Amino acid sequence: MNGDTERRFTRGLVEVRAAGDTRTIGGYAAKFNTLSRNLGGFVERIDPGFFSKSEGDGWPEAMARYNHDDSRLLGTSDAGTLRLQTDGTGLDYSVDVPHSREDVYELVQRGDVRRSSFAFYTFEDDWSMTDQGFPVRTLLSGSLVDVAPVNTPAYLDTSTGLRSLAERAGAALEEVRAASAAGDLKQFLDAPAAPAVIDLAASRDTTKTSAPEGGQGDTHPPLALRQRRAELYRRRTF
Template sequence: MNEQERRFTRGPVEVRAAGESRTIGGYAAKFNALSRNLGGFVERIDPGFFAKSEGDGWPEAMARYNHDDNMLLGTTGAGTLRLAVDGTGLDYQVDVPAARADVFELVQRGDVARSSFAFYTFEDDWAMTEQGFPVRTLLSGQLVDVAPVNTPAYLDTSTGLRSLAERAGAELEEVRGAAEDGQLARFLEPKPAATVIDLKTSESGGQGDPHPLLAVRQRRAELMRRRTF
């Protein structure tokens, strides 16, 4: 999957240090917490989702106010953005530059109180919640940025629907239509289990006729016998 996605967390962004450093931070993502309804399904983030990005040293990860390229706050490369994964989620701290003192003030006053993160998904999985609602689990991906945001919003979730369509072998438009009707669960219904036949106890079809599998074996044995003569 190569489409960028964005999600926000209910955890607050806050001032971590004042004075010359002007550091703000918070949890950009929280593990195993179900999201709100994203249009027929919910999501959770697996604790291992950021493992590759972390292992690679958070390459090119940034902090941007409202995910805006023109509002860069810090980068991992310059050491002005620091990221850490713990049992709760992905925590970030960014030293806000003097040119973005307004962003620091907005966070300090509480006008900006939420965080978000942008990412690419490498691997996900689909299942059902205990309440029978479709849930997408984000298993691995790459972090693009973390961002304090004014109005947390889920953007287009078509990447998630495309993932489900590929899993179910269905057309994207069919899955999208099912999402609009609240019928995504039908793409996650378990397939009927294959019938297992025990030849030790069932060598006949129950009506006195040879079992079909036994008949195939007998036919193969007859062909092999003929080839030997």
């Protein structure tokens, strides 16, 4: 699992929801298979299975917080005051706003707060190209941290996504960041991978156990082989 928390915003509206005498607000915190706006040379889409683990585990420790602010807690999944579910559209949430946060309820009711956001960790992603030849990152699996009605969208830190692309391409992170700033990430997806060359005869010869002097044997495998090893390691880890 990547250790960095990411945040994304949805075009869906947060709204007041009828729930008897309870002050309830909600909306879609995330929408599936919808391309995001340009995040710095690439766009994102969320796979419908992205929240499967969190949902299967009962949304452990998920929270609703106004503007993702720790001091403006609205509800939690553990207490049942935050309810989450996925459908064909995306991740939907409903939260019962406490009396101490009545100002948030009123702001949503008046339309001053109109957007939703969610914070998450990424377990697995993938990179490809849109039909128009633009880099797209697909979020395949992850863990939900919180959902939030927001009126002050924070800066979208895309460093985690760029680091993922750098690992995939076997490139230096600074090189990928520079390409992102120049709007030229396509180069890391266009270039064909070098063919992996594996000497099967050598791998079967168990008598060759000594490494070259000053080294440890296979210290510089082909790029494609190194990428494949890294991918297999990531998949085993998750």
